[in-house]
Each structure stands twice: as C-alpha cells, then as structure tokens.
Amino acid sequence: MSYHFLLDLSLILLSTKVLGLVTKRFKMPQVVGALLAGLVLGPAMLNVLTETEFITQMAELGVIILMFTAGLETDIKELKKTGKASFVIALIGVVVPLIGGFALTYFFNHPTDGTPDNMVILQNIFVGVILTATSVSISVETLKEMGKLNTRAGNAILGAAVIDDILGIIALTIITSLADPTVNIAMVLIKIVAFFILSLGAGYVFYRLFNKFQARYQKDMRRFVIIAFVFCLFLAYCAESFFGVADITGAYIAGVLISNTQRTKYIAARFDTLSYILLSPIFFASIGLKVSLPSMTGTIILFAVLLMVIAVLTKIIGCGLGAKLCHMTNQECLQIGSGMVSRGEVALIVASKGAALGLMSDTFFAPVILMVVATTIAAPILLKLTFRHEGSSPSQLSDETAGQFQDYVDSKQEIFDALDEGRKTPHKG
Secondary structure, eight states: OOOHHHHHHHHHHHHHHHHHHHHHHTTOOHHHHHHHHHHHHSTTTTOOOOOOHHHHHHHHHHHHHHHHHHHHTOOHHHHHHTHHHHHHHHHHHHHHHHHHHHHHHHTTOOOOTTOOHHHHHHHHHHHHHHHHOOOHHHHHHHHHHHTOTTSHHHHHHHHHHHHHHHHHHHHHHHHHHHHOTTOOHHHHHHHHHHHHHHHHHHHHHHHHHHHHHHHHOOSOTHHHHHHHHHHHHHHHHHHHHHSOOOHHHHHHHHHHHHTTSTTHHHHHHHHHHHIIIIIHHHHHHHHHHTOOOOOOOHHHHHHHHHHHHHHHHHHHHHHHHHHHHTTOOHHHHHHHHHHTOOOHHHHHHHHHHHHHTTSSOHHHHHHHHHHHHHHHHHHHHHHHHHHHTOOOOTTSOOHHHHHHHHHHHHHHHHHHHHHHHHHHSOOOO
16 A cells, blocks of 8 residues: 555645745735646646546545535525526626637637548537636635625626536537437436436425434534535535536535525534645645646647637626626626636536547647636636725625634634533532
8 A cells, every 4th residue: 555645645735835825925815826836746847746546536525525615605595686697697608608719729620631520610619618617616715715705796606607517518418419429418408407406305305304403412513514514425426426417516505505504604614624724725736736738839839828818708708798787787797707717627527528529639638728727827816806996894894804703703602602501500519
C-alpha cells in the first residue's frame, strides 16, 4: 500500500491556503488562490502533483458537499420568487453560448480526409454545447465568502444553474444521440422528469421523518449531521446512477429539502468546517491539476484565446439579457452573468464524453481545458468586481458580518441551553 496520497494532501492543503492568503491581499476571493495552486503544482508548471483516482474521488465529494451546503443556505421563499427569472436566465444563457461556440469553431474546424461533413458539423455544435455548461460551485464559494449567497442575484444564480444543468443534459443528449444511435432522447427526458418528481416525494417523506427525529432526540445534535449527510449522498448517487442527472444537482436539492428544518444552521456549520479544512481545497486544486498543455500551433493558440473570450462574453450577455427581461437592475444583470461564467468540472465531463464518441478531437481538447480554467478563475474575480459597488446602508450590517454575528449568537445559545439543562438537573449535596 502506498502512502504517497498523504504527501499529496499536505501539499494541496498548504499551497491552497498560502496562495489563498496571497490573493486575499490583492482583494480577490481566496478560491482564486486555490485554483492557482493546482496550476502551479500540476503538469502545467512544476509537475509536482498529478491527478490520481484518490484526488478525483475526493474532489467529487468536495463539490457534492459544497453544493449541499449551498442548498442548506438557500432561502426557499426567495428561490420561489426567482423561479421564473431563473428559467429565463438559464434558457437564454444556454442558447447564446451554443450559437457563439458553434460560430467560432466553424471557422477553425474544417473537414479532413475520411471525416464526413455531418460529423464536422456535429463537432462544431458540440463545442457550443460545452460552452452551455455552468459550474456554479465556484460562484457559490465566492458568494459565501462575500456574504452574498442569499441575495436576489445569488438565488437567481443558484436556480438558473440547476435549470442550466438540465438544459445542458438535454442538449448533450440530443447531440450525442445524433452521433450514437443507441441513445434514446425520449427516455432520457423521461428520466429527468422522473428524478425531480421522485425527489419531491422522497423529500417530503424525509422532511416529516427528520422533524420527528429532531423532536425525539434534541440533546445529541450530531446525529442530525450524519442523517443529513446520508440523505445528501443517497440523492446524489440516485441522480447520477439512475436518472442521468448530475450528482451535484441531487446534492443541492437535498440541501434545499433540509434547509427549512430547525437544525439547519447547526448542520450547515458542521459541513462548512469539513469543506473548509479538507474537501474544498482538494476540489479547487484538482481543476488546475487537469491542465496539461501539449504542443499547440499558432492557429490553435488563437482558437484557445478566442474561445476564452467567447465563453465569458456569451454567458454574461446571455444570462444578463435573461435577467434584464425579468426586470432586474443592470447591476444584478452583471452579477448574475458573472456568476454563470465558470464552466469547471461540468464542461470537462461533457468534453470527455464527447471525445469518447468522436465529437471532440484531440486538437481542440487542450483549448477547451484552457477555457475551463480561465473561466473558473475569471468567475470569482468578476463577481468580486460586480458586487464591490453594491450600495448598503451604514446602519446595517453587511451580509457577511450579519452571518458571522448570527453564528456567534447561535453558538452562545447552545451554551446557554446546556447551562439551563444543568440548572434543571437536581444536584446531590
């Protein structure tokens, strides 16, 4: 048995924290430093670390926990208010990048000997499909760090990202079915609808049982954390394995279903600790570790640069336009568009599936990876800039300060409850 993974973990945790503090000094979110840590230590630069199966699995668990805690902190009432807006934002935020990616690839990808014309067209469309993806986990971490997750823009980003994931699955299914006749589009769509119906049913049953459990076992709150974790993992597994929906969508829905219970803040605080000290650094660093730059021609480098620009602009324009149609302010439009820029692991998964079906050539795979890393780093920076000038009343606490104050009050309340229990217990003298 090899214990080299212990050294890998120590290097990831140390480098992500150090570079996170460096980026914080430059008024940027610490998550940017964690992403840079993977780039510096990975094959792109020092080549000290490589992506192993252990790191991949831990990173997947990290993003699941990240989206679960985002669900726990979601205001359901605010999410309902932004439901219609989220759908419009997601729809236009898928169509515009799809057109932009296809148009760009059309000028660079030409038929070669032995490649049918229809396959080249599918390859061009597929690059557009990759650009439709949104990895909201990066934006979630940034919004949490700034204390803006529970704003109208933050809830719109979360809602749009869930819908965006569904629309992306549909687009991916259609394009792969054209290349692979064994894929049944109708069956995939039925599975997606069935997942959300069963999620609501399972969520209702779980909510009732969870509340009964809370009423019976009020003293040992650690049990609630374990039960919530089990429900999160179970729903994430079912989403991916049985319905073809991303596991992070299942995790987010699990968090939303638990968010209205009495122990939500306690559960969220415990998962935040687990995510901060171990899982989130591994997830963010793993994105940088995926970058391995082969020798690229001048044409491919130009394509990579233009792909990055198109990827950022089409999401900002598409999602911003959707937000504007829903009567949101110009500032909120920019915030939502910036929050949907990151492609992250979602685009990498889509690209790898396309490569297996011949829809993604090796020539264009490296530019796609560069685009993923660039948008992942750009998203938190853009969010920071768009929220920087947000007005606030001097007499009110900021969202971040208010959250910290509430955590402080909750922790003290637990102490007072324990002391109260002690006073009620008769002493033997």
